[in-house]
Amino acid sequence: xxxxxxxxxxxxxxxxxxxxxxxxxxxxxxxxxxxxxxxxxxxxxxxxxxxxxxxxxxxxxxxxxxxxxxxxxxxxxxxxxxxxxxxxxxxxxxxxxxxxxxxxxxxxxxxxxxxxxxxxxxxxxxxxxxxxxxxxxxxxxxxxxxxxxxxxxxxxxxxxxxxxxxxxxxxxxxxxxxxxxxxxxxxxxxxxxxxxxxxxxxxxxxxxxxxxxxxxxxxxxxxxxxxxxxxxxxxxxxxxxxxxxxxxxxxxxxxxxxxxxxxxxxxxxxxxxxxxxxxxxxxxxxxxxxxxxxxxxxxxxxxxxxxxxxxxxxxxxxxxxxxxxxxxxxxxxxxxxxxxxxxxxxxxxxxxxxxxxxxxxxxxxxxxxxxxxxxxxxxxxxxxxxxxxxxxxxxxxxxxxxxxxxxxxxxxxxxxxxxxxxxxxxxxxxxxxxxxxxxxxxxxxxxxxxxxx
Numbered sequence: 001x002x003x004x005x006x007x008x009x010x011x012x013x014x015x016x017x018x019x020x021x022x023x024x025x026x027x028x029x030x031x032x033x034x035x036x037x038x039x040x041x042x043x044x045x046x047x048x049x050x051x052x053x054x055x056x057x058x059x060x061x062x063x064x065x066x067x068x069x070x071x072x073x074x075x076x077x078x079x080x081x082x083x084x085x086x087x088x089x090x091x092x093x094x095x096x097x098x099x100x101x102x103x104x105x106x107x108x109x110x111x112x113x114x115x116x117x118x119x120x121x122x123x124x125x126x127x128x129x130x131x132x133x134x135x136x137x138x139x140x141x142x143x144x145x146x147x148x149x150x151x152x153x154x155x156x157x158x159x160x161x162x163x164x165x166x167x168x169x170x171x172x173x174x175x176x177x178x179x180x181x182x183x184x185x186x187x188x189x190x191x192x193x194x195x196x197x198x199x200x201x202x203x204x205x206x207x208x209x210x211x212x213x214x215x216x217x218x219x220x221x222x223x224x225x226x227x228x229x230x231x232x233x234x235x236x237x238x239x240x241x242x243x244x245x246x247x248x249x250x251x252x253x254x255x256x257x258x259x260x261x262x263x264x265x266x267x268x269x270x271x272x273x274x275x276x277x278x279x280x281x282x283x284x285x286x287x288x289x290x291x292x293x294x295x296x297x298x299x300x301x302x303x304x305x306x307x308x309x310x311x312x313x314x315x316x317x318x319x320x321x322x323x324x325x326x327x328x329x330x331x332x333x334x335x336x337x338x339x340x341x342x343x344x345x346x347x348x349x350x351x352x353x354x355x356x357x358x359x360x361x362x363x364x365x366x367x368x369x370x371x372x373x374x375x376x377x378x379x380x381x382x383x384x385x386x387x388x389x390x391x392x393x394x395x396x397x398x399x400x401x402x403x404x405x406x407x408x409x410x411x412x413x414x415x416x417x418x419x420x421x422x423x424x425x426x427x428x429x430x431x432x433x434x435x436x437x438x439x440x441x442x443x444x445x446x447x448x449x450x451x452x453x
Contacts, residue, residue, distance in 0.1 A: 004050075005048040005049060005050055005089045006048070006049060006077055006081070006088050006089075007044070007047055007048045008044050008086055009085060009086065009087050011027045011205075011229070012024070013025075013203060014044070015175040016038050016175060017128035017130060017175055019035050019036055019038075020034070020035055020128070021037050021041050022034075022120075022124045023080065024121055024177075025084075026178065027230075027269065028084075030084065032080075032085070033120060037076060039058050039061050040054070040072065040077075044077075044080070044086060051073065051074075054073055054077075055070045055073045058073060122357065125177075125357060128175075130174055131174055131176050131357065131358065131386075131390050132177045132178060132357045132358070133176070133178045133358040133359070134167070134171045134176055134178070134179045134358070134360075134361070135358060135360040135361070135371065136159065136167070136180065136182065137159065137182055137183055137186075137361065138158065138159050138164070138182070138183055138186040138188075138192060139155075139159065139184040139186065139188050139189050139363050140183065140362065141154055141156055141157070141158070141183070141184045141363075142183060142184040142185045142188070142211075143185050143211075143213060144211055144248070144252055146246055146247050146248070147245075147246055147277075147279070148277050148304045149307075150304075150305055150314060150427065151374075152308060152309040152311060152313070155184070157362075158188075158363060159362075159365060160365060161191045161194065163381050164191070167361055167381050168195070168198060168199050168202060168204065170387065171359075172202040172203070173387075174387055176204070178205040178207060179206055180207045181195075181199075181206065181207065181208050181209065182208075182210075183210075185210060185211055185213075185214065187214040188214065196208075200226050206226060207228055207231075207232060208230075208231045208232070209231075210232070210234070211234045211247070212255070212256050213256055215263070220259075220262050220263055220266050220268070221266070223263060223266070224266040228268070230269040230271045231263065231269070232271050232273050232299070233256065233259075233260055233270055233272055234256070234273055235257070235273075235274060235287065236253075236275075236280050237280045237287065238253075238257070238283070238287060238289075239253075240253040240254055243256070246280065260272075261294075264296075270294070270296050271297045271298075272296055272299065273299045273301075274298065274300050274301070275300075275303075276300060276302050276327060277317045277318055278317055278318070278320075281319060281323055284300070284327070284331050284334065288334075298334070300331075300334050302324055302328060302335050303318070303319075303324075303442060304317065305424045305428065306424070308372070308374045308427055310427060310428070310430045312428055315428075321438075321445060324445055325445050325449070328445065328446065328449055332449065336446065336449060337417055337450075339417055339450065340419075342416065344416075345403065345415040346403065347402070347403055347410040348402055348404060349402060349403050349410075350399075350402060350403075351401045351402055351405065351406060351409070351420050352401070352419060352421060352422065354369055354370050354373075354401065354422065355369060356399075358370060358371075359390060360373075362374060365381040365382050366379070367379035367380070367381065367384075367389045369395060369398050369423075370423055371423070372423045372424070372427060373422070373423035373426065375427070376398070376432075377394075378394035378395050379392060379394070379395075403415070405433065406420055406433055407435070409435075413447075414440075414444055414446075414447050416447075417443050417447045417450065418439070418443040421439070424439060
């Protein structure tokens with residue numbers, strides 16, 4: 001009998017925990033949680049496979065008949081095809097229904113959801129206590145000198161390749177999903193391509209964070225091959241003089257824009273990330289237009305948090321409270337924050353999402369808990385496994401932080417508009433429990449503008 005051939009689509013990932021499996025496409029937001037499906041899902045790969053071969057392989061695992069297993073495999077594959085996680089050869093020579101039984105519940109239970117907000121994915125990882133994201137600082141060095149950077153010194157540290165590969169392997173073994181490759185400027189690392197190829201071989205979802213000034217034709221071809229979920233590109237203005245005044249590197253704007261277009265033409269997904277400050281506060285519309293005509297997302301930020309050495313010299317470039325009000329009022333759709341659920345503001349509620357999803361590794365091989373919180377070292381990749389750090393005491397203590405630990409935060413009338421941030425407090429005051437004053441004033445502005453509508 002002739003067969004159908006199926007394979008998992010690019011950009012689709014499968015992870016397992018307990019008797020559950022999750023199938024997801026971070027790029028599209030598609031997500032399904034399945035129970036008791038691991039034996040079938042393990043047989044589906046990015047290479048074409050005969051459905052009958054999959055049936056025989058699963059039957060061998062269960063030491064049962066092909067007929068019994070075929071009653072479970074067919075519906076699972078049909079379901080995955082219908083959700084566009086799996087594709088079938090164009091010449092569908094044998095309908096899968098021909099091997100489908102009436103009821104697959106004894107073998108597999110499926111629940112599906114369009115997961116644009118990541119709720120189903122996040123719940124899966126939190127339910128099983130697993131890390132879903134790993135942020136890698138390949139270097140703390142950079143070829144730009146951005147005036148707002150939260151790293152006070154452009155260092156000369158480069159993450160040891162052996163340590164990088166070790167950590168990636170441990171992350172994948174922990175059912176981790178996404179790596180965010182950053183710096184400094186990550187493309188300065190001489191082993192950038194080798195590290196990403198290894199991550200790709202582990203079937204990890206890849207996000208690259210870069211200024212793209214080092215992205216030549218060869219790098220474009222490499223990134224096309226790797227096919228990251230997206231590249232987060234730092235672009236501060238479309239006008240060269242404004243962008244370059246922020247990076248302090250003449251010609252950087254032109255290089256970044258050229259690389260954006262080259263990558264777009266190669267089919268690589270791009271997101272434009274722009275923190276707004278005094279230098280580029282009037283550039284929102286031009287950046288919006290630049291992104292829109294290229295069908296790219298613009299990810300704006302109206303706030304700059306302080307440097308990791310507590311000097312906060314970079315915040316001299318931050319918007320004043322009046323400038324913030326003007327910016328947010330004029331572009332409500334981009335900057336106005338949605339209030340939190342009231343239950344998240346209660347005294348005993350967890351203060352933030354620290355330790356919920358992400359681990360960070362700096363260029364020295366030291367773990368820290370979240371973006372920018374370099375002053376809170378929670379482990380050493382040279383001495384500890386990723387899993388030991390993820391489940392260890394230092395991170396567990398941070399996970400236990402509640403609103404009530406932060407003074408008046410839980411009773412503040414603006415709490416629903418504020419993401420209390422221990423990292424920001426620490427960087428700007430030296431104490432994660434002492435409020436960053438600018439952030440409190442900014443929250444009042446968000447609330448006022450929200451209530452004006």
